[in-house]
Amino acid sequence: MAFNKILVPLVRSQSAEAIFKQALKLAQDNNSSLMLFHSVDWDMGEHFGSFAEIEAEVDLSGAFTQARQEKLQQELQETKEWLETYIEQATAMGIPTESKCQVGHPGSLIRDLAKDWNADLIVMGRRGLSSFKEVFLGSVSNYILHHASCSILIVHKE
Known part of the structure; x- marks a missing residue:
C-alpha cells in the first residue's frame, strides 16, 4: 500500500523527533508529501495560575482577556517557528512538506484535517498515560484510532 499524503501531528x-523521523522515512520510501500539525489548546488556564476563572469574571477592564490572547498569539508564533525546523529538514531531503497550527481540541482537529487534506496515513505518538489518567484525561491517539478515516501508525517511545 502506498501512502501519498502523510499527516504528522506533533x-x-x-x-x-522519533515520530518525525518515522514519518520522514515513510515519506521518502513512498514518495509522499507531509503535513505537520500541532494544536494549541484554547484553555490555557494553567499558564495563568489557579484562579484564572475567578480573575476572568471580575476583570472588567479586559486585561485578563487581552493577556490570554497575547499568550495564545505567542504560543502560535513559537509553534510555527518550531514546525519550520522540521519543514526545513524534510525539504532538504526533497520531501514536499507543509504545516498547520490550529487552536482547539487535538482529536477532532486531527480527524478533520486528515479528512479535508485526504491523508492516507497519520503518523503520531501517544502520551503513554497510565490507565487511570487516561480514563479521566482521554487519549488523543485512542480518539484518532476510532474516528479517523485513514490508516494510523502509532509510534511508541523507545
Whole structure:
C-alpha cells in the first residue's frame, strides 16, 4: 500500500523527533508529501495560575482577556517557528512538506484535517498515560484510532 499524503501531528516532547523521523522515512520510501500539525489548546488556564476563572469574571477592564490572547498569539508564533525546523529538514531531503497550527481540541482537529487534506496515513505518538489518567484525561491517539478515516501508525517511545 502506498501512502501519498502523510499527516504528522506533533507535540513538543521528547518523542517528537522519533515520530518525525518515522514519518520522514515513510515519506521518502513512498514518495509522499507531509503535513505537520500541532494544536494549541484554547484553555490555557494553567499558564495563568489557579484562579484564572475567578480573575476572568471580575476583570472588567479586559486585561485578563487581552493577556490570554497575547499568550495564545505567542504560543502560535513559537509553534510555527518550531514546525519550520522540521519543514526545513524534510525539504532538504526533497520531501514536499507543509504545516498547520490550529487552536482547539487535538482529536477532532486531527480527524478533520486528515479528512479535508485526504491523508492516507497519520503518523503520531501517544502520551503513554497510565490507565487511570487516561480514563479521566482521554487519549488523543485512542480518539484518532476510532474516528479517523485513514490508516494510523502509532509510534511508541523507545
